[in-house]
Amino acid sequence: MADVILRNITKRFGTVEAVRELSLAINDGEFLVLLGPSGAGKTTTLRLITGLESPDNGSVMINGRDVTHDPPGSRDIAFVFQQYSLYPHLTVYDNLAFPLRSPARRVPEPIIRKRVEQTAELLHIASKLNNRATRLSGGEMQRVAIGRALVRDPSIYLMDEPLSSLDAKLRSELRLELKRIQLELGATILYVTHDQVEAMTMASRIGVIRDGQLLQLGTPREIYESPSSSYVASRLGTPQINFLPARLLSEVAVPPGTETIGIRTEHLKVGARNGGRMVGRVHRVEHLGEQNHVHLDYKGEMLVTLADPHQQPLNAGQEVELHLVHPLCFDRAGQRIPAMIH
């Protein structure tokens, strides 16, 4: 395992800048997740690290060595793709062994056997080693695909939305497994996804990326609690953070330059009217089981807050008083104004 460092990488396709002056250091043993929508430059970044693309500017260092111009085969990287591409005519065992049997590596068979068995154990597919790859469930196939990367001991694992083709239950199971495996192996992983839950639950650090630019890098908690911009704030958290124009909150003291105020759903408290000046009207109550989402109309803006389903119910049309805790202030450009107000 090793450090991977990207320095000022730019990659253009025609007139499109897919990646813009991106700098990123992935530390040894770290699970770094790049989070962004499609077209943000996530996959291009992975391909630049593997050497499948070469940058127009900047450099890629792996383990202290500049590999910017090295061919993919010599970079010591394992890649897991979104779509599991297994060899259908081979057994699970042979699929897992395949990367080790490549002529360039010439690993002796007894060592291959040991590695394959260890990997299968780790992924809980040991009982399936003799099955044909096509006889597996979707989740098992994706485990094998991940396993094919794990049998090797590369500098870094690159993973491109490896769970996105699985159903929700399986995805949540494999999230836990992948995190466990990463911790057990001390593996360095760069993982890209558009799914904020994957990023929040697995990452040591998240890099939020948009339009080829890295907007913020930090632990899930840092990014959630202290986003650098309104865009980043909106990327993490379900339900999404509420935004209100500052002019609608004249009763709240905000730092100069504040245009927009962001309020996380859990930081918007509602109560019976009691002389407070912020009064909203309940539009709809959504029952999601463990909590209710209360949709409120405040001066024509829609806000969402959380409520305990077993507390006194709120009804559509009812007027309630609003109280803000930890509002986040953003300027005209959407950049955070860091002063906290209470």
Next chain:
Amino acid sequence: MAQIRVENLRKSFDQFTAVQGSNFTIDDGTFFAMLGPSGCGKTTTLRMIAGLELPTDGRILLDGEDVTFSRAAARDIAFVFQFFALYPHMNVADNIGFPLKCQGMPRREIRQRVAETARLLRIEHLLSRKTSGLSGGDRQRVALGRAMVRRPKAFLMDEPLGALDAEFRHLMCGELRDLHDRIGATTVYVTHDQLEAMSMADQIAVMNKGRVEQIGSPQEVYDRPASMFVADFIGSPPMNFLRFESGLRSGDRAVAFHSVNVSVPEIREDRASAPLALGIRPEHIRFTDAAPVRGEVFGAEYLGTTQIVTVDTAHGRVAARLPSSASVRIGETVGLEFHFERLALFDVGSGLAIRTANEGSARHG
């Protein structure tokens, strides 16, 4: 507007019984979700209500009138298959007005009805636009408009949001529900996504293997699941099950969970010793050093507001939802305290809930 009633509805395809004797009534104006995994019979039931499939047995009543064998077109119901199937060469107004044109309605009347529909959907500004350039949400609104324009008695929808990504889907759920509140038409909505059903429906019918396992409001099916299947299908993460074996006596307020006494809502039936399961929602678990049910922390998943902590106990893995401020170390041993008033009990053999003080009005479908 309409009430839909289904009596002993059954459908077999050769050897396979897709729907095994369903009974339910959907009251006028209700948003009714049929929820279940693929193959549970929800789409077949919907297609029988629409008249696209004939039942093997049973009856379908629309406002009290038996329509079991009437043609689909005669039922005055709008079926929304896929929100994205629009005619690409027509503009939005022509797409919405198409069903009326087919009926031979005069052009002026069509224009009026299209305008009214567009106003309800808040897409007046799009009427002269080509459909090809529209966003996903607008395409969906147009397709919905095409179903609404005939002023049908009821809407039937089959996974209309299935093609959308998760965040956008939730947004559209809010819109669909708002629309329902504005027009008030009876809606039957089929989905495999529990969040969609919970978010929009007045009533949910949870289906499994051709049977309706439970019908209730979202909060009822969540708080008082009639079976382990329902408890597992609804909620994310789903309800935890901790298995044990014991007999039960009516009036008991605790069960012998292995060698530990665990408080439960008062039991309302007598049972001989049998395999049972304690059902615990993740948010009803707290970590308390003194609690006798113990386990080792396997993982912690940060979610912003809360975190999901998985704990391996001697009786299985348990997911707990804790405030994200709680500090948890992987590998540490913790005691699990349950919010006993909210615990459920199940008979593992039948999978059905055991009657307790908490079970209240929940009944098996």
